[in-house]
Amino acid sequence: MAQKILVVDDETVLLDTISYNLEQAGYQVIRASDGLIALEAARKNSPDLVILDIMLPGIDGLEVCRQLRRERTTATVPIIMLTAKADEIDKVVGLEVGADDYLTKPFGRRELLARIRALLRRADYPIARERDKKLAQEAAAFDDEQTVPKSKNLISGGLLIDQAGHRVNNRGQNIELQPKQFDLLTYLVRNRGTVLTRDQLLHNVWGYDYAGDTRTVDVHIRWLREKLEEDPASPKMIQTVRGVGYVFRG
Secondary structure, three states, X not given: OOOEEEEEOOOHHHHHHHHHHHHHOOOEEEEEOOHHHHHHHHHHHOOOEEXXXXXXXXXXXXXXXXXXXXXXXXXXXXXXXXXXXXXXXXXXXXXHOOOOEEEEOOOOHHHHHHHHHHHHHHHOOOOOHHXXXXXXXXXXXXXXXXXXXXXXXXXXXXXXXXXXXXXXXXXXXXXXXXXXXXXXXXXXXXXXOOOEEHXXXXXXXXXXXXXXXXXXXXXXXXXXXXXXXXXXXXXXXXXXXXXXXXXXXO
């Protein structure tokens, strides 16, 4: 079955162009021309990915993104935001509200398809909701001395990362992460105790062809701390090494 992509833009020509290119690439396209229609379409169709323009009539793309992230059925769907502005602040705000990637108009067909494939590839993990109870029980039993088991789970203290199921459990509580947050946490835990620069994280988590900047890393680190740390303002798991980058202490 073709993967479904919701495309949201009020520019008819661009909406038609993106839709045509995606359909030619084998995707099923759902179209929306304003924010309210986009939210309704997302709830009804459960898309695999959303391409979302910032400037929309009704409610703008940033608010649409916020609302999608609050709803259970769309909380982790990959979102690519589009903007006609090249201002860095727009990009940072887009990431703040939950976007996974960002494209500035005009952009090429190949670049768009490459970003889509990368996000869908990272999000394409089997749904394993039936494992939630088991993960909670396992996490509660783990202690600080345990290491990676044969099941390929990553374990550090009370944190358990089920790589196959794309699930995270922290001290008995299941944590819902977006695909990029999951990738970043996994990379940090795999390299626990090693100080990693922002460039290293950007290259190894987002990919060497990613056109973003290191502020993207800082935004995602803050998200992880808010979800995992007892006190995000004084993190113990993901620590900042001033002037260098970040290190996972576990």
